[in-house]
Amino acid sequence: MSLERLDLAGFEAVAPQWERLRRTGSGPFLTADWLASWWRAYAPDDELALVLAADDGTLLAGGCFLDGGRRIEAAVNAHSNDWGAVARDGEAESCFWSELAALGSRSLVLGPFPSGEAEAAVRGALSRYGYRLVEEALEPSPWAALPGSFEELLAARSRNLRSQVGRRRRRLEKEGELALRAVRGGPKLERDLDAFLALEAAGWKGRRGTAIAADPNLLALYRGFAERASAQGRLRLYLLELDGRPVAAEYGCSLDRCGFLVKTAFDESLARFAPGFVLQAAVLEASIEEGLTRYDFLGGPDGYKLRWADGVRPRTVLRAFRGVATTPAYAWRRSIRPSLKGARDRARAGAAGLRRWTARHRRAQGSG
Numbered sequence: 001m002s003l004e005r006l007d008l009a010g011f012e013a014v015a016p017q018w019e020r021l022r023r024t025g026s027g028p029f030l031t032a033d034w035l036a037s038w039w040r041a042y043a044p045d046d047e048l049a050l051v052l053a054a055d056d057g058t059l060l061a062g063g064c065f066l067d068g069g070r071r072i073e074a075a076v077n078a079h080s081n082d083w084g085a086v087a088r089d090g091e092a093e094s095c096f097w098s099e100l101a102a103l104g105s106r107s108l109v110l111g112p113f114p115s116g117e118a119e120a121a122v123r124g125a126l127s128r129y130g131y132r133l134v135e136e137a138l139e140p141s142p143w144a145a146l147p148g149s150f151e152e153l154l155a156a157r158s159r160n161l162r163s164q165v166g167r168r169r170r171r172l173e174k175e176g177e178l179a180l181r182a183v184r185g186g187p188k189l190e191r192d193l194d195a196f197l198a199l200e201a202a203g204w205k206g207r208r209g210t211a212i213a214a215d216p217n218l219l220a221l222y223r224g225f226a227e228r229a230s231a232q233g234r235l236r237l238y239l240l241e242l243d244g245r246p247v248a249a250e251y252g253c254s255l256d257r258c259g260f261l262v263k264t265a266f267d268e269s270l271a272r273f274a275p276g277f278v279l280q281a282a283v284l285e286a287s288i289e290e291g292l293t294r295y296d297f298l299g300g301p302d303g304y305k306l307r308w309a310d311g312v313r314p315r316t317v318l319r320a321f322r323g324v325a326t327t328p329a330y331a332w333r334r335s336i337r338p339s340l341k342g343a344r345d346r347a348r349a350g351a352a353g354l355r356r357w358t359a360r361h362r363r364a365q366g367s368g
Contacts, residue, residue, distance in 0.1 A: 003099040006049040017059035021086035037224035061087035061096035082114040097125035111317035131320040139300035142309035150285040176243035183237040185230030200265035248279035
């Protein structure tokens with residue numbers, strides 16, 4: 001077995017093998033479709049994939065990294081919710097991480113891992129090669145179990161949520177003909193994707209310059225993944241239309257009988273009708289009718305997601321440090337940074353408590 005570096009063309013050549021090694025339930029960000037799209041958008045000329053292969057060229061394990069020599073990082077950015085390696089079995093995975101550790105980089109940043117702890121094989125391999133490890137928790141991602149019917153899903157939610165589903169949809173229907181379109185591909189995919197991108201850019205993200213359409217690299221990522229995922233039958237682009245005009249939209253995918261919410265947008269001029277809420281209910285209903293058994297909201301635990309969620313799944317980043325030169329960085333991550341963050345959080349909590357007390361005191365004085 002040998003550890004090999006691949007460029008984008010090499011990765012594309014082993015993509016079918018990569019997909020066979022990908023663990024069921026690992027999500028879209030570990031698929032060859034997402035990784036190749038990310039690679040093409042952000043580092044098309046670099047060698048990003050490290051793969052463990054047998055003498056006959058059979059892929060045994062692999063992962064995508066940004067290799068700076070002294071520092072190796074997972075090939076991710078803020079738009080990659082999860083990360084990890086693919087492997088044929090536990091032995092191949094353990095061997096892969098050992099080969100990575102043997103490269104001898106001073107530091108590694110691995111993750112986000114979609115679990116409560118980084119993979120045991122990763123930690124074991126790095127520890128054996130003398131790395132000091134720091135595991136950092138990220139915001140957990142909400143998820144919902146999908147039962148056999150939408151009625152069952154609603155029955156398990158709050159009474160207030162159940163009443164809002166029908167009421168808000170009826171209010172929006174009074175404004176015109178309301179319909180949900182699920183786009184999986186086809187000749188009009190580019191047009192429908194443009195409609196989603198325009199809707200997202202028309203809101204606060206467009207005003208702040210953080211919309212997908214405002215960043216050429218980000219735009220290439222989402223267009224590329226949409227094209228590749230549609231070819232695999234995985235794309236799920238939902239458009240909630242009022243008299244044929246999109247008022248809310250969701251860019252997502254379906255994989256291993258799980259739906260994933262990657263990006264969402266709604267017409268802010270219709271915020272009083274809560275089109276985003278109406279869309280989310282409709283998407284969950286459509287996912288159940290499709291036969292999906294789980295829905296992953298991805299991202300952090302936002303309130304609009306938690307209303308539907310059954311739980312959250314932890315995510316972690318593993319940082320590894322080796323050698324005397326990395327001692328300051330290790331100390332910063334291991335002790336100093338958490339202490340400063342704790343002090344900052346306590347100060348903010350104290351300030352918030354003082355504001356609440358002041359407000360209550362003023363109200364009491366006014367009533368007196």
